Amino acid sequence: MTAPTAAPPRQKQDATARDGVRRAVTSRFQQFLAVAGLVAVFVFFSFASPHFLNYSNITSMLFSTVVIGTLALGATFVIVTGGIDLSVGTGMTLCAVMSGVMIVEWGLPVPVGVLGTLLFGGLVGLVNGLNVTFLGLPPFIATLAMMLVAQGLALVISGSAPIYFSEDSGYTGISTGSVIPGADFPNAVLIFAVAAVIGGVVLNKTLLGRYTYSIGSNEEATALSGIDVRKWKIIVYVVSGLFIGLAGVLISARLGSAQPATGMGYELQAIAAVVIGGTSLSGGKGSLTGTVIGALIISVLNNGLQITSVPQEWQNVILGCVIVAAVYADKARKRRAV
Amino acid sequence: MAQAHGAGPGGAREQALLRVQGVSKSFPGVQALQDMRLDLRHGEVLALVGENGAGKSTLMKLLSGIHTPDSGEFFLDGQPCRPEGPRHAQRLGISIIHQEFNLMPDLTVAQNIFIGREPRGRLLLRDGALDDRARELLDRLGLPLEPRWVVGTLTVAQQQMVEIAKALSYDARILIMDEPTAALNDAEVAALHDLIRRFVRPDTGVIYISHRMAELKAVTDRITVIRDGRYVDTLDTADTTMRDVISRMVGRELKTDAGPENVREDRETVLSVRGLSTKTLLEDVSLELRKGEILGIAGLMGSGRTEVARAIVGADPVESGTLTLHGREVAFKNPADAARHRVGYLSEDRKHLGLLVEQDVKANIGLSSLAERFQSFGFVRDGAVRATSREFVEKLRIKTPSVDQTVRNLSGGNQQKVVIAKWLVKDCDVLIFDEPTRGIDVGAKEEIYELLNDLARQGKSIVMISSELPEVLRMSHRVLVMSEGRVTGELTAAEADQETVMAYATRRPDGPSAGKPDGPAPAGTSRSAENPR
Numbered sequence: 001m002t003a004p005t006a007a008p009p010r011q012k013q014d015a016t017a018r019d020g021v022r023r024a025v026t027s028r029f030q031q032f033l034a035v036a037g038l039v040a041v042f043v044f045f046s047f048a049s050p051h052f053l054n055y056s057n058i059t060s061m062l063f064s065t066v067v068i069g070t071l072a073l074g075a076t077f078v079i080v081t082g083g084i085d086l087s088v089g090t091g092m093t094l095c096a097v098m099s100g101v102m103i104v105e106w107g108l109p110v111p112v113g114v115l116g117t118l119l120f121g122g123l124v125g126l127v128n129g130l131n132v133t134f135l136g137l138p139p140f141i142a143t144l145a146m147m148l149v150a151q152g153l154a155l156v157i158s159g160s161a162p163i164y165f166s167e168d169s170g171y172t173g174i175s176t177g178s179v180i181p182g183a184d185f186p187n188a189v190l191i192f193a194v195a196a197v198i199g200g201v202v203l204n205k206t207l208l209g210r211y212t213y214s215i216g217s218n219e220e221a222t223a224l225s226g227i228d229v230r231k232w233k234i235i236v237y238v239v240s241g242l243f244i245g246l247a248g249v250l251i252s253a254r255l256g257s258a259q260p261a262t263g264m265g266y267e268l269q270a271i272a273a274v275v276i277g278g279t280s281l282s283g284g285k286g287s288l289t290g291t292v293i294g295a296l297i298i299s300v301l302n303n304g305l306q307i308t309s310v311p312q313e314w315q316n317v318i319l320g321c322v323i324v325a326a327v328y329a330d331k332a333r334k335r336r337a338v
Numbered sequence: 339m340a341q342a343h344g345a346g347p348g349g350a351r352e353q354a355l356l357r358v359q360g361v362s363k364s365f366p367g368v369q370a371l372q373d374m375r376l377d378l379r380h381g382e383v384l385a386l387v388g389e390n391g392a393g394k395s396t397l398m399k400l401l402s403g404i405h406t407p408d409s410g411e412f413f414l415d416g417q418p419c420r421p422e423g424p425r426h427a428q429r430l431g432i433s434i435i436h437q438e439f440n441l442m443p444d445l446t447v448a449q450n451i452f453i454g455r456e457p458r459g460r461l462l463l464r465d466g467a468l469d470d471r472a473r474e475l476l477d478r479l480g481l482p483l484e485p486r487w488v489v490g491t492l493t494v495a496q497q498q499m500v501e502i503a504k505a506l507s508y509d510a511r512i513l514i515m516d517e518p519t520a521a522l523n524d525a526e527v528a529a530l531h532d533l534i535r536r537f538v539r540p541d542t543g544v545i546y547i548s549h550r551m552a553e554l555k556a557v558t559d560r561i562t563v564i565r566d567g568r569y570v571d572t573l574d575t576a577d578t579t580m581r582d583v584i585s586r587m588v589g590r591e592l593k594t595d596a597g598p599e600n601v602r603e604d605r606e607t608v609l610s611v612r613g614l615s616t617k618t619l620l621e622d623v624s625l626e627l628r629k630g631e632i633l634g635i636a637g638l639m640g641s642g643r644t645e646v647a648r649a650i651v652g653a654d655p656v657e658s659g660t661l662t663l664h665g666r667e668v669a670f671k672n673p674a675d676a677a678r679h680r681v682g683y684l685s686e687d688r689k690h691l692g693l694l695v696e697q698d699v700k701a702n703i704g705l706s707s708l709a710e711r712f713q714s715f716g717f718v719r720d721g722a723v724r725a726t727s728r729e730f731v732e733k734l735r736i737k738t739p740s741v742d743q744t745v746r747n748l749s750g751g752n753q754q755k756v757v758i759a760k761w762l763v764k765d766c767d768v769l770i771f772d773e774p775t776r777g778i779d780v781g782a783k784e785e786i787y788e789l790l791n792d793l794a795r796q797g798k799s800i801v802m803i804s805s806e807l808p809e810v811l812r813m814s815h816r817v818l819v820m821s822e823g824r825v826t827g828e829l830t831a832a833e834a835d836q837e838t839v840m841a842y843a844t845r846r847p848d849g850p851s852a853g854k855p856d857g858p859a860p861a862g863t864s865r866s867a868e869n870p871r
Contacts, residue, residue, distance in 0.1 A: 206716045207708055214705060217694040224653065224691050225706035225760065226677025284696055 033329055034277055034293045037322075041297065045304030052307050059186055061303040063175075066192040067092075067251050069295035071270035072277075073199045074125075074243025076291045077236045079274050080203070082216045082283025083132065083139035085240050086267050087146035088247070091124045093263030094150040095248025100163030100258035103171060110171050118245040124150065125241020129234035151264060158260040165256055175253035188250050195246060200288045202239070212236055216283025272319065273298050276326040297322070353416040355380045355543045356432075356512055361410030363396055366749075370396040371567045374410065378512065383534060383544040385558040385575070387587055393567040394547050398514055402427045402434045414512075433510035435501045437517045443490030448472030450489050451504045475507055479533065494640075495526035502533060513537060514545040519553060520639040523822075531557045550638070551580040552844070563587055584836060605629045607662075608799040609681070609768050611650060614659030619645050619823040623659070627768065632790060632800045634814025634834075636807060637843050642823040643803045644686060647770045651676035651683040663768075677706055682761035686773035686803070692757045693745050700727035700741040703759045711763070730759040734789065751782025758789065769793065770801040775809060787813060807836055819843050 045052040071088040078085040098120045103113035124146065131142035165171040175188040203209040211232045214222045223229045252258045277294030279286025301322065305315045356378040363371040371393045378384050388394055399405045401412070403421030412419050414430060421427035427434070441450050448469050449456075457467040472485035481499045483492075489500060498518060505513060513534075519527045534544055534557055546558055554561055554575060561578060563570040563586040570586050605628040614623040619642045627633050637643045648654040650661065652670035661668050663679055670676040673683055685691035694702055704712055704723035712723045727741040736755045738748055745756055754774065761769055774790065775783045790813060794800055804810045810817055817834040819827040819842035827842030 205718060205720075207713050207718060208716065210701075210705075210708055210718050214694055214697070214701070217696050218690065220691050221685075221693055222705070224651075224673045224683060224685055226674045226682075226764070227706065227709075228672075228674045284694075 034290060034297065034326070037326070038293055038297050038300065041300050041304060045300065045308065048304070049307045052304060055184075057303065057307065059184075059189075061299050062189045063186060063254060064302065065295050065299040066175075066188045067247055067254075068266065068269045068273055068298060069192055069292060070195060070243055070247040070250060071266055072273040072291045072295050073196055073288060074240035075267075075270045076274050076277075076279055076286055076288055077199075077203065077212055078139070078240045079271070079279050079281060080212050080216045080283060080286045081233060081236050082219065083233070083236075084143060084271070084281070085128065085237070086140065086143040087124065087128060087150055088240065088244050088270050089266030089268075090147050090151035090154065090263040091121065091241070091244040092247040092251060092266060093258075093260060094124065094154040094157075095121045095245045096252035096258040097154045097158045097163065097260050099249055099252050100165065101157060103169065104163050104165060110169055110174075113171075114174070114249050117249050118242055121243070121245020121248060122238050122241045124244055125238040126234065128241070129237030132237065133230040133233050147264075147267065154260040154263070158258065160260060162260065163258040165252070165258075167256075172253050172256045175250050188254060191246075191250065195243070196288055196292050199243075203288055208232065208235060208239075213284055216285070218284075269298060270295075272323050275323060278326075278330060280330075354378060354413070355415060355541075356545075357413040357416075358397070358401075359411050359413065361397070361400065361407045361412070363400060363405060363407050369567055371400075371407075373568060374564065375569050376562050377572070378543045378545060379560075380543060381538055381540045382559040383538060383546055383557055385554045385561040386545055386547045386564065387554070387561060387583060388564040388570075392564050392587075394564065395516065396567070397564075398434055398436075398516060398547075401432055401514065428508045428510070431509065431511035432514065433505035433508050433512070434514045435498075435505050435516065435518060437520065439497055439501055441489050441497055441500060443488075445489060446485060447476075447483050447487050447489060447492075447500050447503075448485035450500055451475065451507050453504075472503075475503055479503055479506060480536070481533075495522050495529075498522065498526075498530070499533075502530075506537065511542045512545070513542070514547070516547045517639070518546070519548065519550060527553065550844075551583065551840070554583070555580075605631065608664060609650075610662040611646075612660045612662070614646065614649055614661075615657045616645065616649050616654060617657050618654075620649060621823050623649075623820075623823075623825055625818055625825070627799045627801060629799055630794050630797045631815045632794050632802055632813050634810040634817040635801060635803045635820060636810045636817055636839050637820035639805060640822075641820040641843065643805075643820055644772055645823070646820070647683055647772055647801065647803060650770065651681060653683070677764065677766075680764070680766045681768040681770070682706075682764060682766040683770045684757050684761060684772060684774065686776060688750075688753055688757060688776075693753060695746040695753075696744060698742045698744055699731065699736070699738055699748075699756055700724055702745055702756050703727040703730055703741075703763055706760055707763045726763055727759075730763060734759055734762075735785065749782070751778040751785065754778055754782075754786060755789075758786075762793075766798070768799045768801070770803070772803045773805065774802060775804070775806070783809075807839060811835065811839070821845055 051057060071092060075085050075088055095117050099113055099117040102108045102116050103110060108116065128139075128143050128146050131137045131145070132139050135142070137145075173187070174191070175186060177187050178185050179187055179190065203212065211222065211227055211229075214225075214227070215229055215232060215236075219229055273294035274286070274291050275281065275294070276297055277287070277290025277292070279290060298319065301319060302315060305318060306312075310318075354377040356376075358374055358376040361371055361374045362369075374393065374397060376384075376386070376397075386394055386397075396405070400407050401421060403423040403426055406420070412421070414432075419430055421430060421432065424434075442453070445453070448471070451472050452468055457464045457471065469485040476483050476485065479502070481503055483496060483499055483503070487496075489497060492500070502513075515534075518530060522530065531553070534546070538544060546554075548554060558575050560572055561575055561583055562572045563583060565587060573582065573586075607626050608629050609627040611623065611625045615621050623642070623646055625633065625646075635643050635646065645654065649656050649659075650670070652672045652675055656669075661670070663681065668679060670679065670681070676683065689695055694705070700723050704727060708718060708723075711726075712719050724741060730736070731738060731741055734755045736748075736752050736759065738752060745753060748756065771790070775786050778786065787809075790800060790802065794815075802810065802813055811834055814834070815831055817827075817829045817831070817839060818825055819829065819839055821843055826845045827839075829838060829842075
């Protein structure tokens with residue numbers, strides 16, 4: 001709005017400087033709001049229930065953040081390009097089943113099995129990416145199809161029965177063990193934190209990240225700038241796939257089993273986390289910090305409502321309202337800023 | 339005679355059908371209209387001419403109520419009026435046909451005409467009544483259309499007719515047409531003029547915006563010239579030569595000495611195109627581009643100017659033809675590939691195809707060179723991007739508070755400079771500029787021209803595609819003229835003048851005709867050039 005035309009007079013320069021500050025504040029507003037919201041619900045439940053603020057409840061809350069959060073990290077990449085990934089939920093289940101097949105049925109060593117599971121997740125993402133770029137399917141359709149395929153395959157491969165990991169394989173330690181001596185702090189949370197940091201670096205500091213944003217801002221202009229948009233989009237879906245694989249490992253390690261009939265619904269929770277975190281579904285804008293906060297809000301809400309004995313049905317109603325409020329706040333801010 | 343009717347305070351008894359008086363409008367950074375005036379008499383066709391950016395479209399947007407004027411008034415039959423929006427303007431009897439059609443391609447002719455006013459019963463739409471009303475309207479206007487034809491399958495000329503029928507279905511008294519013939523062939527133009535003459539009655543009037551001088555002669559009564567947002571003059575068409583009109587339009591000495599110094603014939607050829615054809619439009623286009631040369635491509639809208647550029651850089655599929663770059667045969671798979679070979683394409687649609695408007699200046703300037711200049715091991719070197727961006731902001735005199743400014747907040751001229759900077763950072767040998775000064779105000783245009791001349795002097799080869807003839811003539815060492823997908827003329831700077839170029843641009847290349855003017859065209863024959871997106 002401050003279109004600089006002639007050499008701006010002094011007064012105007014001051015104005016633009018102030019503008020810059022205001023812009024910086026408003027661009028963080030959604031995140032600020034999200035943090036404030038997180039603190040608010042946290043404080044609220046601390047007072048509402050004596051059982052909320054204790055160690056075992058906090059860890060269980062963090063556990064559920066880890067699964068939704070890991071999926072949401074990957075989904076953020078896709079959503080910043082202006083796409084969507086609906087296959088993260090059942091994709092995660094399929095990866096968990098594959099992990100079980102590799103480790104329990106084929107008897108592969110745990111590290112190999114884990115690596116294989118991550119790569120399998122990458123493969124799921126690759127197929128999504130190819131369908132989006134080479135077949136030109138809208139991301140919604142391509143990943144919807146993958147969601148169904150993954151759900152079906154998980155059941156077919158496992159014969160519709162859970163696959164149990166043996167206690168002595170050490171597999172469950174990936175999620176529930178603790179590498180921090182003395183503290184009973186689950187590894188899964190650490191792994192999630194590390195994944196979030198790596199993801200953040202990739203999104204903010206690398207070519208891949210830069211192109212992810214630029215594709216979401218304006219795909220056509222990016223292509224005309226000489227950037228191979230297809231290639232980078234495929235990579236973005238593969239990244240999402242790797243996070244799907246990681247989530248598959250984390251959830252099955254935590255449960256000690258791969259549960260083939262679950263998974264549906266996680267994709268919506270993940271997308272909700274991304275959106276609450278201030279990432280725009282139309283692409284070009286968003287951050288992983290926001291996504292992590294979004295995931296925390298969702299799990300704190302879920303956990304807190306459960307602990308204060310709000311019926312399951314109402315939990316979803318409240319979550320829906322939170323999404324509306326979060327995104328509306330973002331929109332209202334933008335309208336004021338323009 | 340030109341003074342015969344300003345908005346004389348003496349109060350001419352004869353009331354104009356539409357009078358625009360002292361209207362001003364500014365946008366951030368641009369005074370789009372200043373003290374604009376205009377009289378449309380009853381029963382006349384008034385031409386409104388001016389260079390691109392002169393303020394024609396702003397005036398139309400004020401008349402249709404999309405924007406409100408900062409000052410000034412409109413009078414309808416002497417009554418002050420202020421359109422509050424397109425709907426309100428229509429109720430006032432002002433209908434505007436924009437250059438870009440506002441049609442829903444998947445709906446039928448009848449559905450498009452009566453969109454928002456569908457006849458319906460208590461619950462359901464009455465499609466029969468809808469078609470009847472449409473047929474009645476089409477018959478009255480003598481338009482060879484069927485209510486049930488699907489608009490997306492029609493030719494551009496037929497879609498134009500649907501727009502007109504839609505406009506007139508509101509019982510318009512004032513019809514404003516923006517470049518209505520830009521995409522039509524001769525027969526279609528004649529049919530349109532016929533329609534206009536039938537529409538004009540003692541109580542109606544037409545404002546006809548066009549660049550085609552020959553058409554003004556054919557269909558208009560008077561010509562109002564505007565320039566740089568101001569009223570210049572109104573002339574009676576009958577006793578005016580087109581030279582008069584153009585000199586008033588341009589209004590300033592064209593620096594004919596500035597551009598076209600001849601580029602030595604012996605300079606090496608950088609890019610050569612032979613027999614380029616596409617499925618949609620181009621046929622056998624050939625051109626040569628020498629080192630340090632500015633090659634202008636002129637032609638009317640839809641002549642294939644842009645398509646040549648897009649076909650060269652691989653943005654559109656090519657059917658046949660060869661491309662030679664620095665003596666080696668190449669074929670660009672896509673613009674990314676072209677960019678790797680240092681051929682840059684600066685699209686006419688800056689906002690959608692050139693810029694990341696929501697991102698900052700440095701992100702835009704660095705974008706196409708990130709991979710080769712600004713990374714190590716996949717990590718972006720932000721400091722280097724920033725330093726280079728600063729350097730180019732200074733070099734091109736981009737007016738921005740900092741390289742962190744969001745591009746959306748820059749003026750059109752500065753946005754264009756950001757795009758140019760992006761390609762200069764990439765160090766391209768060949769730069770294809772498509773409408774480099776579209777939507778840029780006059781001062782910034784001069785700077786862009788200077789920049790292009792500088793680049794040519796530095797040995798870059800430039801293709802400049804432009805719909806503004808004066809610009810092409812001023813800048814180009816050679817001019818290629820296109821018509822209907824073919825090259826119809828190639829002129830040296832010395833040979834090229836308005837009339838000659840126009841003559842080539844309106845020449846119908848012989849060959850298989852593109853499509854019949856009447857009857858529904860099967861989807862696909864409608865020339866895609868007019869609807870590039």
